[in-house]
Amino acid sequence: MEPLWDGRRKELELLLKEFGVSLKCPEKFYEEGSALAEEVFKILQQKSKYTFAGRYKGGSFGKKTDVLEADLDLVVVCNRVHLPLKEVLDDFEKVLTLYGKELKIKENSIKKTERSLYFCFDNLIEVDLLPAVYIHNQEDIWKKIEMDPKNSFYYNPSFVDKQIAFLKCQPGDTHTLIRLVKYWFKNLYFEKHVMGGSAMMELISVAAVGQKNWGKGPRPLTMLKAFHKALDIIANLDSLRLAFSLKGGSKWKRLSDAELHLQNTNISDIVPKVIGLQTTLEKKCFIIDPANPFQNFLDEGMNSADVIQKMKTFATETQNTLKEIERDVKLHGTKFLLALFKPHPAALTNLTTLLLPNYVTIDYDYPYSSPYCDMEVRKQEVVTDRKMKNAMKALKRRLLSAINAVAKGNPDKFTATDIENVVNECVKTSFELNDDLATVKRDGHEEMDITLSIPYKLCRQPYAVRFSMKWE
Known part of the structure; x- marks a missing residue:
C-alpha cells in the first residue's frame, strides 16, 4: 500500500492524541477520590489495631494511567504482618463497617476477597483497598518470593511506590498512548479474568515507545506509529521477552535479548541485577513486572495460553482494521474512532x-x-x-x-x-x-x-x- 499522505497522517495523529487525552478521568474524580481516600486512611490509622509504614493511592489513579471508569486502588503498608493477610482484612472490614456512614461508604457495599476489600462511596467511586507487607530489606522479600514464586502476586501492593515511580519517569506522551491501548483492551472479552491486564498494557506501551523521543529526530515517534507498534507487540505476544532494568537514578531501560541471557539472577548478587527467576528468563515469552521482578504476567499460573492467543487475535484484527481505515479518506473524527474501536x-x-x-x-x-x-x-x-x-x-x-x-x-x-x-x-x-x-x-x-x-x-x-x- 502507498504510504499515508502528510495531511491524512497529521489529521489522524492529532485525533488519536486528543482522544487519548480525553480518556483521562475528570478532575472531579481526582479531587473527590483523594479527599475520600485520606479520610479512609485517617480512620484506619486511628482505629485499626495495626500500625502503618505507608499509605498510597496506587493503581491507575496513582500512576496517572486511568481510563474512563477507573476505580480507586488504596494500599496500606502494615508493620509486622505476614502473608496471608486475612486477619488484617478482617480488622479493616470491621473498622470500615463501623465508620462507613462517616466515611460516606455506600451501605452494604463492602465485600472481602482473598487479598482486598472492595467498597463503593456514596458518590459512586469504587474502591479496592489492599493491605501490604512492609519491606525493610528488599532482598529478604525477594528470597521469599524466589522460594515460593506462585505467591508473588500477594507481594505486589508492597511494591506500589516502585510501580508509580516506573511510570512517572516515562517520556512525552507515553501516558496518552497507555490510555489508548488500555481503552482498546477494556473493550475485549476473554471469557475469563485476565490477571494484570492493565499493567501489561502499560508495560507494552512503554516498550512500544522504547528509547525514541516523541516528535524529535529525523523519524519522530508519533501517536499513530506508537499505537501501531503496541498492536504489533501484542500480536506477537507468544514470543515477547519483556523486562526492564534500572539504569542509574530513576531511568529505566528495556533489556535486550542478549542482555537477558547474560543476566546472573542469583539472589545474592547486587539487587539491581535481579530481574527475574532463571526459569522465567529461559521461557519463550514473558512480561516481567519491573517493580516485582519475580512476577511474570505471561506465566501459565497467571494467564493461560488461550488468553494469550486471544490477545494476539484481537491485536491482529485491530491492526488490519487500522491499516484499512487510516487510508479511507471518508472516515474523519468520530467515524474513524468508531471504526477503529x-x-x-x-x-x-x-x-x-x-x-x-x-x-x-x-x-x-x-x-x-x-x-x-x-x-x-x-x-x-x-x-x-x-x-x-x-x-x-x-x-x-x-x-x-x-x-x-x-x-x-x-x-x-x-x-x-x-x-x-x-x-x-x-x-x-x-x-x-x-x-x-x-x-x-x-x-x-x-x-x-x-x-x-x-x-x-x-x-x-x-x-x-x-x-x-x-x-x-
Whole structure:
C-alpha cells in the first residue's frame, strides 16, 4: 500500500492524541477520590489495631494511567504482618463497617476477597483497598518470593511506590498512548479474568515507545506509529521477552535479548541485577513486572495460553482494521474512532457463551448529574450468577467504548441521535448471533433486573445512557 499522505497522517495523529487525552478521568474524580481516600486512611490509622509504614493511592489513579471508569486502588503498608493477610482484612472490614456512614461508604457495599476489600462511596467511586507487607530489606522479600514464586502476586501492593515511580519517569506522551491501548483492551472479552491486564498494557506501551523521543529526530515517534507498534507487540505476544532494568537514578531501560541471557539472577548478587527467576528468563515469552521482578504476567499460573492467543487475535484484527481505515479518506473524527474501536464480532469474542439478557430497555438521553457510572440492581442473581454477571460486564464495556468514541471523539458536534445510533449498533453487534433478544424498548426500566447508567456530556449538559436488562 502507498504510504499515508502528510495531511491524512497529521489529521489522524492529532485525533488519536486528543482522544487519548480525553480518556483521562475528570478532575472531579481526582479531587473527590483523594479527599475520600485520606479520610479512609485517617480512620484506619486511628482505629485499626495495626500500625502503618505507608499509605498510597496506587493503581491507575496513582500512576496517572486511568481510563474512563477507573476505580480507586488504596494500599496500606502494615508493620509486622505476614502473608496471608486475612486477619488484617478482617480488622479493616470491621473498622470500615463501623465508620462507613462517616466515611460516606455506600451501605452494604463492602465485600472481602482473598487479598482486598472492595467498597463503593456514596458518590459512586469504587474502591479496592489492599493491605501490604512492609519491606525493610528488599532482598529478604525477594528470597521469599524466589522460594515460593506462585505467591508473588500477594507481594505486589508492597511494591506500589516502585510501580508509580516506573511510570512517572516515562517520556512525552507515553501516558496518552497507555490510555489508548488500555481503552482498546477494556473493550475485549476473554471469557475469563485476565490477571494484570492493565499493567501489561502499560508495560507494552512503554516498550512500544522504547528509547525514541516523541516528535524529535529525523523519524519522530508519533501517536499513530506508537499505537501501531503496541498492536504489533501484542500480536506477537507468544514470543515477547519483556523486562526492564534500572539504569542509574530513576531511568529505566528495556533489556535486550542478549542482555537477558547474560543476566546472573542469583539472589545474592547486587539487587539491581535481579530481574527475574532463571526459569522465567529461559521461557519463550514473558512480561516481567519491573517493580516485582519475580512476577511474570505471561506465566501459565497467571494467564493461560488461550488468553494469550486471544490477545494476539484481537491485536491482529485491530491492526488490519487500522491499516484499512487510516487510508479511507471518508472516515474523519468520530467515524474513524468508531471504526477503529468498534466491538469485535460476537463470533470472534465468543459472546454466545454468555447468558445474554432476553429484554433490553434503553434511554439515550437521561438527565444525569454524576460523572460516574451507576448500577441499580433489582435482582441479586444478576450479580451472583457468573454467566449473567459476565454478560452484564461485557455489554457495559462495549457500551462505554462506543459512547465515548462519540462523546469524546467529537465533543462539540455530536448529537443525541449520534449516541442513539452508536448504542443501537453496539447492541446489534453484541446480539448478532443470539435470537433471544426481544424488541428494544425505551421505557419500563423499573421492571428490569438491572440498570446501568453510563454518563456523557452533550453541549456541556450531563446526560446518561440508561441501559436496562432482564433475563427470563
